[in-house]
Amino acid sequence: MHPPLTLHRHPMCAEIIEQFQKCHVDHPIRKFFGDCTDLKIKLDQCFRQEVSYY
Template sequence: MHPPLTLHRHPMCVEIIEQFQKCHTDHPIAKFFGECTDLKIKLDRCFREEKALKRKANFEESKKLKERLQAHRKELAEKNPQ
């Protein structure tokens, strides 16, 4: 199973998505017998790479946010000692 094949959500995989959809259109019966399997494998790999890049970017963003939050908490603790 793959995610919905919307082009705007998968900018890295646009070319492969279009090829895959064209294969399904051109081979309505043969697609059930493996005609488009190679493209499906390429598509899955592309989605995995795209997800890994997004995960890495989100992790980096999370680290920056965490550092800013810790700095802010430290600043507040220095202003309001208890």
């Protein structure tokens, strides 16, 4: 689970958030089978970096 994906709350991760949301739109069924998992991992890493930055 991740925090709400609002760009203004996570400016450091905005590009990855947009890619992740686009992946979910482009792959509404395949997202359940791992098509967006690589972006989810990058997003989680970015959120961790963001927390340690502030």
